[in-house]
Amino acid sequence: MTDHHPTSATVGVPATALIDTAAISANVRALREHAPGAALMAVVKAGGYGHGLLTSARAAQVGGADWLGVAQLAEAVALREAGISGRLFSWLHVPGTDFAAALEGDIDLSASAPWALEEIAAAAAATGRTARVHLKVDTGLGRNGAFGDDFLDLVTAARRLEAAGALSVVGVWSHFAYADEPEHPTVRHQQEVFEEAVRAAERAGCHLEVRHLANSAATLTNPAVHYDLVRPGIALYGLSPVPRVGGPAAFGLTPAMTLTARLANVKRVPGGQGVSYGHTYTTPGETVLGLVPLGYADGIPRGASNVGPVAVCGRRHTVAGRVCMDQFVLDLGPDSTARPGDEVLVFGADPSGPSAQDWADATGTISYEIVTRVGARVPRVAAGTVSTEEDHG
Template identity: 75%
Template structure:
């Protein structure tokens, strides 16, 4: 899969190449590992930073029959952009306009009595029967109804079904340790989940889907695939279980390449302090290069002196502090780099730095590395998957129109249809 776009955004200091063909291929690989279940591609958080609509369309091109977003605003944006198929959204607060979801045939989650009541009220107002997935807290201790509260939630849902206001179509939950398949909580949560399913079925609800498996469980635990799997980070080609294997071990291809162009290259003497606080000093006469992205673009500030980059195919690390808009790399005394040369932060060449390398260098996870890439970094679509569905490029208000294939991030706020 080529990672060379037809056009780069003119004058952009950096861009994130998003290979939509890789997203589609990753979904196909995940489907191969869960042949008995439908697949819901999680496209929350602007498609994990890859772009909400391009990610959704590419996932569907790869065979995803469901899409999922945490926040309802993104689910509405998908439907309003013409995305078909089942869409599920799950993280709500009081005051959520559930009527907007019901009118767009979006499935919603209920974790407690307040949101189930609010969904029922929206059903009365809109005249639409709500498709509801009841969430059980099977041991994560986060969202979902816990213990006897879940039994009460089931009874409430069944009563509202009797009024024709809701249809309980799903039961679901989240793992706490899916990235450690042998952890004892995995079996314990499975048992709690299956007991919850039995409770719902005994109450008379006709379930369509039972879903528990995230990316890690989709790849490592077939026993919990049930009717539907919900991979997130694996859709974008990153391993949810890096201790067990990288993307290649599971047939996944990273979909994002983050690259920039050097803004300045200069020679400096030995002992020159570099960037704020002189957290790095040159050990010898050398060549410094300025990379025009910083923590305002999502580069972790704690990548100071550790963040990996590739210039001219050679691995380097950030020299000195990551600033708001830029950081410096010490290229060594023999470098022939020039302003404008490409620097790859992660992705692209498998021998270069990866999002996982950045995660390990900064003490986080690859999920955070890709989702934190900020709105100043345009996404450049590479490949064709899902783009035949009427996708167009656009730009945010007040900016110059990007080159073909360029999608400004923040599609929900800007109204860009990718």
């Protein structure tokens, strides 16, 4: 197991998330090979899934991403203000959103309801710019997007505003509900609903540049829905969206985040000693305890109490007792020679150590949550071909 020795950026720092930007770039290239006929939108929402917004965006573009995508407009504006160029898409908005800033930044926008079209059109009038709009159809996820006949009304409203010069309908798009289960019957059904929505938009006179439905899972497993553009998210960061089908290596992906900490304390205790709040763990015999300065305030799931996997000095261990706000404890065993300052590998790309998927399995969640919940107290340190400052996810 690789020992990530402290650098000037990490000496004295309790924990670090090392971001392998070269891995992100390589993952983009691998994803393009899975969808060679489509453009690729690298989804860098939620601070690049916890890897750092600017770091992830720049690394994705180095890897050849054609588009960047974020949910909330503030992140899209931040990317533009940081000098990120190219096509940029934002899709989750509420009434009162500053759409003028989006148009001034040449940011493509999603519309799921007439109110969004009206507010986007008002921003177009105020700025003198024509908005680029992607109409979202709810094909069965039951979340955002226009459902059923409401989508036809959305198209009609969009065409009216398009005729007035306020906007241009450049895309139709949707989200899968079960893409991580490629054989689920809803996958084919949503594809059929989506294709009918596209035909309806085209019949109404929309000249579409892009039709997009495929997330990471569909990009890797369902070529029939690649269309003009695919939108991988979690796979960009080297984690498998379909762990029951295959891990990262099966798809040519490399995990980009390695989360480590340094032992804050090491001490020998007798058998029968309760550990952490509530004494939910008791030492079976004389042993050595190690204190890890990471807790649920840093994104370590409290549900990882007594189950979270870590590695110290090349040996696997499990969280002993409850995860606290700022720290958790490890039972390192009676023969441990660990010392304060030794590295704790929480998860990373090293196949001999725990992975984000291991943490997800242990805590009953998905790898997406494990990486995105790593908190702002943990500095992101970029290593590879791209670096950026003040990017904490």
